[in-house]
Amino acid sequence: MMKIVDRRAANRQRTHEAILSAAQELVRERRQADFSFEELATRADVSRRTVFNHFPTRDDLTLALCNDILAAVIEDFRRCAMEVPVGDSSRDNYFDAIFTALAATDLPGAIRTIVRILPENETDERVSAIMHQALTLLDGVIRSETMRRLPGTDEFQVDLFVSALVNGLATASEHWLKCGVEIDQASDDDWQPYFHAVITQLRHGHLTPAPPSTS
Template sequence: MEEDAGRPGLRERKKMRTRQAIATAALRLFAERGYEETTIADIAAAADVSPRTFFSYFPSKEDVIFAEIDDRLAEVAERLRRTPGESPMETIRRSIVAVLEAIAAEHRDYGPVQVALILERPALRARALQRMTDAQDAIEALLRELCPGISEIDAVAAAGIAVGGMQAVVAHCRREGYDPLSMRTALDRAVDLVEHGLVSVDALSRPSP
């Protein structure tokens, strides 16, 4: 039987499951034992993989904390492609909503641990800031591809509004321990606010040819 178009193959799905299992095991151990007390060997054992396998997915213990962020940004990049007859704004909303579905469902028990670690540790805060800057640059580039007529300032501002707004709401919901339904409601509201901030950019409302 052939794989569905656009759907990852069996090998890719297995790799995604292993990556997610490692990340979830790491956050659980950080919550139970503490960040410094948890070793890469501990994480690998909890995820039922070898330390060598751990390093094939993550360069360091710090990087595992950002697994979900990196995965979701990659998903946004994949989804932000031009669709004939659809305006860039419609593409952006559809893409963000699909990604937020995954965010609301992930790390229900350990989301607050992830946020707390980033806020408490200067090295992780620095990495988070760099990732956010990289995300804004990536989204800006995607917006330019999606909407060739967009001005430089509009692309920069739109990327900042989208990335900054959604990141702030996700972090707040996890820090405060929102349940999945409450988090989804909050994220829906955030999408509305982001969209409201972007509707003044005419280039985003023109349908793609």
């Protein structure tokens, strides 16, 4: 019985991946996600009902695509972070390692792709919400790297920093995308001032020792 269940799970996973792969192909071809679920079903060689079984709403599909886009960023971050020596576990070394690893990823490219897959009639508030939700996928890997490099650091302080970093990146992406350039022409050079502003703000205001209790 277990083998039957495993086989069904494997088949479902293959179908899920086939639908996502088809969606990615359509996005690359059209430079946006303006395809219907019928078109997606045809490209994936499945029924329309099967598509809805895996992605009941358009938002479900959009977030799944965002997950895939950011998976590459997460993997690049993890790989780059492992290449930077832990050093003396000082705060300065930690920030150098985290920001060096982030800078080595193609985060601006991922942001451009995420925006491209959103419907053109999305409101700024909706785009902002989706961007924030997508970037929270970075939470886990940054938190793990923080605990690895700064063992014994108070978990509340770590959570505050990770939350501030991810939300800072989301806010930076919003302002970057509003700087007056077309999404396909948005320059990584234009992204750098926003990225470095987040870094500077966080570097001087987070993961500092808590003040001694006066009680």
